[in-house]
Amino acid sequence: MDTDMNMGEPLERHTANNGPLTGGQQQTAAASGEPWRLSAGSKTRIVDNARSDNNSVLNETVFIVLGEFSGILTPVDQIVTVVHGETETPALGDIVIELTDLEAAGDMDSKEAYVIDIGHYTKITASSERAVMYGLRTLLQRLADEGSVSCGTITDSPVMPERALHIDIGRKFYSEDWLLERIREMSRLRLNTLQLHFSENEGFRLMSQSHPEVVSEQALSKQEMKAIILEAQRYHVDIIPSLDSPGHLGQALRTHPEWLLKDSAGTPAPGALDITNPAARRFVLDLIDEYAELFAGSRYFHIGGDEFINFAEFDKYPQLAEYARNVLNISGGTGVDTYIDYLNEVAEHLESRGWTVRAWNDGLYRADQTQRVAPKPSIQITYWTKWHPMMAPVEDILAKGHQVINYNDGYLYYVLGEHAGYTYPTAEKIRTSWHPGLFPARTGEAKQEYTGAYPRELVGTTFSIWSDKPEAQTEAEVASSLRGPLRAMAELAWLGKQDASE
Secondary structure (H helix, E strand, O other): OEEEOOOOOOOOOOOOOOOOOOOOOOEEEEOOOOOEOOOOOOOEEEOOOOOOOOOHHHHHHHHHHHHHOEOOEOOHHHOOEEEEOOOOOOOOOOEEEEEOOOHHHOOOOOOOOEEEEEOOOEEEEEOOHHHHHHHHHHHHHHHHHHOOEOOEEEEEOOOOOEEEEEEEOOOOOOOHHHHHHHHHHHHHOOOOEEEEEOEEOOEEOEOOOOOHHHOOOOOEOHHHHHHHHHHHHHOOOEEEEEEEEOOOOHHHHOOOHHHEEEOOOOOEEEEEEOOOOHHHHHHHHHHHHHHHHHOOOOOEEEEEOOOOOOOOOHHHOHHHHHHHHHOOOOOOOOHHHHHHHHHHHHHHHHHOOOOEEEEEOOOOOOOOOOOOOOOOOOOEEEEOOOOOOOOOOHHHHHHOOOOEEEOOHHHHEEEHHHHHHOOOOOHHHHHHHOOOOEEOOOOOOOOEEOOOOOOOOEEEEEEEEEOOOHHHOOHHHHHHHHHHHHHHHHHHHHHOOOOOOO
């Protein structure tokens, strides 16, 4: 059947700076023949098969991309008719879309792989609805830029399975509309994961029914977050909730000072949870259970684990070692064992509900600590820093069986107000000096870099917005300043080590 849809208001014309990525890890094989272009009556045809039949996600994906280009391609109405099935032979200027497993594509096992065959008509063969979105954008952007597309075959798939943006919405309140626009921008850049970090010492920005007392005055409602989750699903962006503990809980513990960790002099550690207190542990699990339900469609949950205390000073908190020896029954146990036990308990709690758990790297496998409790190898490690010489190198973490995501703070940290010695990243610096296999290293130490094939355990890379000085920039200023470096990271996350400008 033919389906006509109102494609909505025209968007502004995409440019090299704000349009979708069209390069990627592309291989193009030229062929002879007239270039492909739209013609009067061109249609978008979806091939019927087991994967496309009654597939509302696929249909909406196609309409979203066509809508993005309405008003850009002329005449506007040439591709708004979508036809299902093969009752007619594709005509000159048609677009044919087939959702399949791409078995003939050799080593292209990515769920985001697509092939575009350009001739009398153009056929996009893709391995997922997300890949359909990327492939259709690639085709239409080339058409918008050049007026036609040369005959041949484009084969495309990403180097990094996960290409992410992390946003600290704990320190700074970001509106629902702003976050929705980031999702749409991410999708155009082929970023497929958004991590929302909603709890910090300075703010707790997501409503809670289990503990409403911890929430900041300005926070996202559950309904607003559900709208954000829905938009992410529509644009094929995965959401990761991030509830940091046992550190970074300052706002949450303002109303529960009894659960703050105190040193031997009775001085509280800022934002640190007393993980020897069963009620304090239960408090965090209450919040996790609540948010696990809200984000039920997600696969990953980030539990934090960073900057709990100064990891070189566990001895200042003797109760941690006592807990390890007397409660956990670890002979010779120390404070680090209680810390790791806490992370493992939270991870097991989530894993029993089907989640994959992530944690930061800075407190794990340090050279100045003897861990008698091992972190669960199933915890994925988000490797952001090696500013301290005792922090474990990434190769040690990989050797322990963990998968790793590269958050390199030297290139991919956008810290509002350029706090704590950070400077705003630039597209030029990222393109000329970074790639997904380059991890952070301490000044004066050897690079942590994989220059050959990337390890299979390296599953992604992430650009992070940290809102340390929330008033330093408005929402609009963050969005504008972010655009260049985020695009550079997105290009290299798709390409790998190559120079994305080539």
